[in-house]
Amino acid sequence: MDVLRPPLININGRIYRRNIVKEEHYEEEEDFSYMEPSESEDLAEEESCQSHFIEQTDKGYRCAIDVPSVLYKYIIGKKGETRRRLEYDTKTSVSIPKPGMEGQIVITGSSKAGVSSAVTRIEVLVESFRRKQPFTHFLSFPLNNSKIQEGFLKFKEEVLQQCSQDHGVEESIFQNPAKLHLTVGTLALLNEMEVRKACEHLQEYESFTRDITEGKPLQLEVKGIEYMNDDPAMVDVLYAKVNVKDGSDRLQVIADRLVEHFVSAGLMVREWDRVKLHGTKFGSHCFGDFELNTVQLSQRFSTDCTGYYTSAGSISFS
Template identity: 30%
Template sequence: MDSVQFPLSTGTYSINGRKYRRTAYQMKVATDDVAQKFEQFEDTPDVYDDEPSAGCLAPPGLPALKKKIAKAKEVKEAKPESNSTEPTEDERISVIGGKKWIASISVPACFIGKLHGMNRRALNALENDTQCRVKTPRRDENKPCEISSIVSLECVQRCLDRIEIFVDDAKKTARVTHFVALPCDQHEVQENFEVFKQLVLDSEHFDASCKNPQLFTKSARLHLTLSVVCLFDDVDLQRITEAFKVIEGEIKEILNNKPMIADIQGIDMMNDDPSQVSVIYAKVSGEKIQEVANHLNRRLIELGFAKNEGGDEVKLHMTLMNARYVAQAEKLKKFTFDAKKILEDLKESYFGTFQLTEICLCPLNSNSSSEKFYDKLAIMRLA
């Protein structure tokens, strides 16, 4: 039987409960011209000398490897990961590092609560449906909403489209906030209006429902309403201010450097039943006034500020009496007055003839005193 060979025993030693093999090695002690003297420790050779080094031991090329790692680190620090923003095929959206798509959209502050919904449910549903994150500004911040997604460009597109539709629908159902007017606060007009007012209040021929002083417009605020508009934030105000500059030039071309003279005479009512009247107004006539009013209102509709509710032609009028003033002051749901005798006896009332010099944008709820004209937020100069 062939003899069986066994590996030589190397011996072991223990450190902290772990067994390690004991490896023999030689150490050079001295050297002379003829021979070298070695001192040998232990009595067994290293039978595993050809095996690769263990991971816990330093490999032969460790210094070179360290230099290579250090150099790679320097290159990485010199060229950090790109976080620059780049445009996409959709001009509304940008991409960061090819991994995150972002966009912003302006939402008027008065619509943010509606966008959130009760306990943010509406906004959460939008985020879940579009796989986007929507960050809305705080109440005191004048910032756009920020949209981001790490899924795809299409997700941000869907989110943007839905918010744009939401804002458009909200604006369509919102109440008007401002009006565009030709001021009629000249001295002659104010004097004649006060005469008309006293005739109505003092005459016994007129119905008692017409005797409330709150029915009458303040003489300092007499004007011709050309259009009513919806403005919801500073962005809208800036846009319409810029639009006024453009439209001003267009109106001056219509006038062809001629003055716009208004003749205000005669009264009429807005509704059909003279016994239940909401508004009595003075009639207005004059060359180019109707053309200017129509052009202005049409341009504001085209720009999205005004609603096309009254057709193509503006109804020129200077409001004299308005039942809404009484309803608001006395907190009534509805109020009307009987104006049959007023329309018969005072139908040819004359208020004045004067040159119209400016068109102005005014808020419906003006903070200025009722003894002065409304706040003028933007002005077109006609002369």
């Protein structure tokens, strides 16, 4: 990492830099500092009203913030060093639930500015290490229509017959036909509260999708293949091209706006300027036409009674 150009993190419109104290140690040894403006007491008090409520008590000030239990260890740090340094620097006390128990982290102190500073540092820690968590859910357009599955299985059979002598071409490289889908975006939802929040935001988006689709399913065509690498020899994923039969870009608009909606809510990290819609690991002919009528919040590594991914929530186009 270029020490003169540390990574920047945006939290609620505020920009922070991340400074690595000792790269050879655990991730918990990372330190975080506020970038601009300077950390004056007046500024800290002003900022406290923008993110979390800090209440005044008989003993000073108190603030409780929701943090998924899987991230507690990053706030505690190796042998508790991160929490001790945080408490020492901000003159506060940080109470963290026991590992595995969901709850709130409570910050108390005699100074409102100190509590506000501690809250800010914890926010930066949480945001940074959240980005390192594997995704747990993804927004998907299901492609597990019977016609598409039939076209996919036909393609699979043809490839295995004609290309079985080619390196790496074997049955295991093909997607499970019951789980064919378009991935709109991925999310790391670290507890049930975050899953519920994601479902609520998805429901908020339903009226917009119905305006775009005019309250009808989208008629789609799955035909042809593309690959992501510039060098065909380095390709490890083929994806089918999916188009709206009337030639419109309505599916792309829905996907792009959906990602924007979740990014603005802090539930998704933007990876591309434009969503690249593709059905993973399948083929090079006409797979068929079908009606798309739903967006699902799908759970990774799961299977429902139909063979598709378990849905945590969904909306329909009609």
